[in-house]
Amino acid sequence: MVDYSLYLVTGRELLPQGKDYLVSLEESLQGGVTIVQVREKHIDTLEFLEIAQKTKLLCNKYNVPLIINDRIDIALAVQADGVHLGQTDMPIHIARSLLPPGTILGVSCNTKEHVQKAISDGADYVGIGAVWGTSTKQLTSPVIGVRGVGQILKTLDGTNVKAVAIGGIKSANALRTLHGSVSTTGHVLDGIAVVSDIVASTTPFHAAQNLSSILGAFNRNITLRVDQRYDATSSHIIDKIKNGVCNLMQTIKKTSPLIHQITNVVVTNQSANATLALGASPIMATAPEEMYDLSLAIGALLINFGTVKDKEGMILAGQFANASQKPVVFDPVGVGATQFRKRTAAELLNTWQASVIKGNAAELGALADSKEVQAKGVDSVGGGFLDPAGFVKELAKKERCVIVLTGKTDWISDGTTVVKLDNGHEILGDITGSGCLVGTCVAVFCGGAWAEAVSHEGNGALNQDPSGQLVKGDMLLGAISGVLALTIAAELAVERSDVHGSGTFLPALIDELYHLTPQEIIEKAKIEVVS
Template sequence: MTVIDYSLYLVTGRNLLPLGKDYYQSLEESLQGGVTLVQIREKHADTAEFLEIATKSKAICDKYNVPVLINDRIDIALAVHAHGVHLGQTDMSVAQARAMLPPGAIIGVSCNNEEHVKNALRDGVDYIGIGAVWGTKTKKLTNPLVGVRGVGSLLEVLDGTGVKGVVIGGIKSTNLLRTLHGSVSRTNHAVDGVAVVSDIVASSEPRHAAEKLSKVLRAFKADLPISVLAVRADSARHSIIEGVVRLMKVVRELNPLVHQITNNVVATQSANVTLAIGGSPIMATEPQEMEDLSRICNSLLINIGTMRSDGMLSMSRAGYFANANQKPLVFDPVGIGASTFRKDTVQELLNVFQASAIKGNAGELAALAGSVEVETKGVDSIGSGFKDPISFVMTLARKERCVVVLTGPVDYLSDGVTVITLRNGHEILGKITGSGCIAGSSVATFCAAAAFESQEPPNAGKLVRGDILLGSVAGILVLTVAAEVAAARSDVKGPGTFLPALIDELWALTPETLRSKAKLEIHA
């Protein structure tokens, strides 16, 4: 059996060729650029034309030792001695194809849900094509979009089978890294390749287009064993607290620019909290500014508190460009459980961009995870909370491939490997409007410092640099310790006098105070 490299899988589409570009020339240039597998797809050609195209295409691929698969047509695959076929859900059965093809032939099947995958495994396929991941104009979709975040559950079905997984549907260089990063299961099962059509075929420079995709694929693969999840089982409480103290200093020295698309009810106090900590806020929402701001800001906070349909574009563009520029992105799904519109918006946004950290209360994170353990009322949680919050945040962090911050009387933070609990704060913090929103501002500010401190060189395989778990711990710990100090002041009589006192104490907070008051535990 031929060993197949599925990493950069080209699916042909002659109708997408730019004006004046020869199909065979385009194919050869794409192979020169790094394509590792070619599927010849001809949905409208008659048999004689398909056979001619397949014969000439395979001859070109043979020059570069790149295997060829044929879409659907077993007769064409046999005639040109292709390496195998790719079948759709309505094509010939795998058993029939296997009986007709020679031993060792590769058979792949398109899958859109877990039942498709289970059936494909029972049928003995060699790989599955999962999609569509993004909307695509190259093929009319007969099934719902899987979405980036829907790929992981399908990959989990492949665990231990040896069957490969390839994603397809609207994949381009502009969304490839988001696709790769998000298409990983909770068991750290990553895709084996990406199938690309228009980004290569429609390019006037297919070699360059393939090289661009190949560069990202190689960089991501090299980084994957470490992943975004930092192993910290051997980390001591003391070292984490000292890390927070170090980030406090970095924030004061760096004065990070924190871009915040946030709840307009609390924009002023969020900006004031950012300033008090040592950051510099910019509260910009115009979609046309997002690309430019992503270059100059040190982190991004997206808070959906006052959700509007016209704000979707700003959030998606800001998140996309934050990923592209490897800036920390803190996402706050405020009140996600309050309406179907909010739930659908959050799902759509998280398929567009990859969050570095997701922060929310029990009700918000339960709604995000699809859990029924916690009820919500507006933007607040009601009920007793999760039975096992430690397992919950760890599982959600693995699923979303980011740090998860669960706020409440006890704060739980996880990167999917370790959970850190923080027991600081004061009940009065929950009596001011937007206490959760300002927590997001604090986390985004310290994540900016964590990214700056890392001094990692740009890496095409990463969406963010720095220790996001430490930055998130710092953001919550600094805010809750300052809240304790503020609440104990004699001039604080209630929520009205607490907020200005909190801002003052954030400004005045010292490393000594933080060290003495921090209530932090590590659960590895």
């Protein structure tokens, strides 16, 4: 069986000065490359033949298949294991008739239609992309993004055709690519194609070894990431969730995690105060130059683009948080209101992986391209989703994260479990930024979940090799806890004698967040596990 996992595409023009091609290739093979494609676009046939012959000998030494890009004549001449074709190259069925039986045939695909044709034509594997922008070749098709790969992968369900992600993949984004490129049916990539990260390295052995370790860690952890946390049939499940919320409350008070919030100008002050009230520490920083240093210190990151500013900071903050395995909570405020907001949300979600996405019906409907609920500014119009439980479950599978659908009833899912929460009060809709406060509370509790996981890391609470995880901690519990904290605090605040309307409610809400106790969570939380 062919191992497509670490698929090296050669590019001699990228070699560091003084680095011999064959030396670099051998070091790459020793580091873990599992399949090699020779790509030469600007040399004559004789030189291509010589390079292919030498490459074939080296690949044979390590029992690694050799693929030739485009050139069937070269593949025949050197007895290569396969040929990779582009959309404008020779059709697969003709190539198959010219090549020996058993020859591997792959084709580059940019759309579902491309993949469907490759399947019907008899391709052995497809290269899906470009996933990221790349400087190693001129792109003739648009960048589809990580989330686009996941949507295309579903086309391969029920087939034996393998899938390799191509275009701009390197160690910095490999885990994001693998994690995000999963279909809603669970179809995952069989490999990633890499060029410059290995070829341009002065130490290709270590570059390949690093990528190989990321692939291995991802494969070991993938079943853990889709594991069902809460069994709806258990008679003790509600108590388990409530106790988990209470434990997180204590962890937050004890560790005071730093919560980095890039949020809209309308709610900055009240979000910071809510963070402090829960026992965490806020920092409201937007400068791109700060993002790396902050990612090392924070417990969680909240990105709320209500006023759609500071996009560069948002991009870098999310990337660095992913690299540090910190929770990223995304609140796409008013995303359905304009095309600019939709494009910005898509760019952010294709750049980094969210741990939790929180929004009202209109916002999440816009992300899912649903027509059930319409947006009016930042608000929802209409009666809501006919099947909210099914909606959040499917969107969680699509986005590979926890989804929080806020409203009169709150629905939360990680793609396996769906939790229904019925706390809160209608007065929350009468103050500016109540939804943003939910995002803040979720980020605080996700930061607590991260801190709790880190504290137990040495005791086997996490996988032995956590590099395959994009975030540490129970993000589903973090999301549930954040929503419960705010909605129960709202119920307590509105009962106070000093609350006479929305103007007196907001400071009372902050007070109740500050005084919220585990006992109040246990007594008041209205939780139902529906799936």
